[in-house]
Amino acid sequence: MPYYHIWTIGCQMNKADSERIGSYLEQIGYQSSPGAEEAEIIVLNSCVVRQSAENRVINKLNSLKALKRRQNPILALTGCIVDSRVDELKRRFPHVDLFFGPQAFFELSRFLANRHLVPEGLEPDLLLSSPSPSTFVPIIQGCDNFCSYCIVPYRRGRERSRPMEEILCEVEGLAARGVKEVTLLGQNVDSYGHDLPTRPDLADLLGELNRIEGLERIRFLTSHPKDMSERLIEAMAHLEKVCEHLSLPLQAGDDDILRAMRRGYTVEHYRELIECIRCVLPHVALSTDVIVGFPGESEEQFQRTYDLLSELGFDTVHVAAYSPRPGTIASRRLEDDVPAEEKRRRLEMVESLQEGIATEINRKLSGQTVEILVEGRKKGKWQGRTGTNKLVFFSDEADRLGELVKVKVEKTSPWALQGRLA
Ligand code: SAM
Ligand code: SF4
Secondary structure (H helix, E strand, O other), X not given: OOEEEEEEOOOHHHHHHHHHHHHHHHHOOOEEOOOOOOOOEEXXXXXXXXXXXXXXXXXXXHHOHHHHHHHOOEEEEXXXXXXXXXXXXXXXXXXXXXXXOOOOHHHHHHHHHHOOOOOXXXXXXXXXOOOOOEEEEEOEEOOOOOOOOOOHHHHHOOOEEOOHHHXXXXXXXXXXXXXXXXXXXXXXXXXXOOOOOOOOOHHHHHHHHOOOOOOOEEEEEOOOOXXXXXXXXXXXXXXXXXXXXXXXXXXXXXXXXXXXXXXXXXXXHHHHHHHHHHHHOOOOEEEEEEEEOOOOOOHHHHHHHHHHHHHHOOOEEEEEEOOOOOOOHHHHHOXXXXXXXXXXXXXXXXXXXXXXXXXXXXXXOOOOEEEEEEEEEXXXXXXXXXXXXXXEEEOOOOOOOOOEEEEEEEEEOOOOEEEEEO
């Protein structure tokens, strides 16, 4: 069987797209290879959210020039880098055979069909394929928010919700094929449905998905603090398949910085929201995103973010150093005036604070029995996640893939739990 290779960076959306592309290529007769060297089809799935990510994509493209000359694999580029600048990309990287935008899978399948690489009579449905017990399902594309630092609305366009019937049909199909868990994806899932004729919301969608036979767990990300409704929090509490895990980016713990970021909420609003969530869902696990070194961020302002993280005690914090992105409001109007070393120092401070917090949160799970969905094997152990999204490893000779099992936690770290079957 010939090989394909997919290289992915960036957000869950990109991981979801790559999963679908891989599954499609497997249906038309290719198998995954760990490296690009052996592959006959190479897909690069790009991210441009930070300059460092864009640089990695450019380096990767350049590094594949020699391989393309030597072995002439098909080279395709997708993800956020493929936008209106595609003509410039074509000029710069003539060794790339195909450029296709995020989720424009049909362009890949049409390209391969034109090259007679798709077996006759086979019209694999990309949207319905899934290789794993847990999979991603995009529900809303794009973003209308225009946070001042963020390039996403420029690259992924305005919000477009997928019709509810289409999502239900897809998830029913997935469940029928053995998928136990779906993660609904969107840059701002809380605004799901506002652009659809009957204006359903995320709580409505969760209610319908909760009824699907065979499906055991439902997650969703990312939520926006200004749009998260009480109705949604209540729905989480009442729908037994919806996991007690929320991704709610804070970005900064200072009101002036939040205003300059155009986030649309204050620290007080965020704090009250967390209180409300924890009151209704006492076992909820919370993750957040933070940017350090935003233009003009003083030591005191950073300290407020640090103190708020310490006060609220998140399960996971994704911290990034501010990176000016061309075309965004911040890059046009604000000077990137926090020195790189200072950004790094603040980033490391947040990382080490969070390591301590996660150590404490996870330590409390020691000796407890948790339920996990087994997603795969790593280094000779089974791995899966709890409903609260904690990564758990355990050993067992039997094939446990796709099973919901109970594991007694014996060892904890800030990043994962180890245990044995209970
Ligand atoms: N929609 C989500 C939200 O509202 O936060 C997240 C989407 S964004 C693509 C993912 C994360 O990348 C953000 O939460 C932010 O922390 C980070 N990010 C986005 N733009 C950035 C920039 N210019 N510099 C540094 N980090 C950035
Ligand atoms: Fe970017 Fe803000 Fe939209 Fe998130 S909500 S994707 S940070 S513009």
